[in-house]
Amino acid sequence: MTERKGIRVDLIFPDREVCERYYKSLIYLSCRTCYSEKSPSEIWADIRAGKVPEEKMEKLIESVVASGHGTTIEHINFTFAISGVSRTLTHQLVRHRHASFDQQSQRYVKFKHPDFTLPQSVQDDPTISEAFKLGRWRPILNSMRRCCGRCRPRMPGFCFPTR
16 A cells, blocks of 8 residues: 555646637527527527627626526536545545546455555654554555455445545
């Protein structure tokens, strides 16, 4: 096992070109759809044909979002790859549906060299943190991993380590 060295966040999608080409237009489409007699397809065709000036799009978006109509920006998305965080953090993230998440399965992934997070309270206690540095915890964690391997087929979701 290796101690986590820090959080890593990478933007997977979209790239700058996709954002500049589509995102303002998609948000404008959502805003305009709420306040127009035109169909969304007609509004989109006008946008793609260049019939809607950038300034007009920006003004409407600012106005709608400022009024609290936040659902209009839910039509765009970003995909991030996040690693180096605790399972505790990911559980807090996935509890809220303001975003969609996929995370490594503790049921199906067998970690050969799992990472762990050393809580600040352990880092702050010299006796405990020294034991971790000396590796006195390895036999306990290895035992837990073996137990996890035996229990996994009978108890879905029961697994160690936290990742």
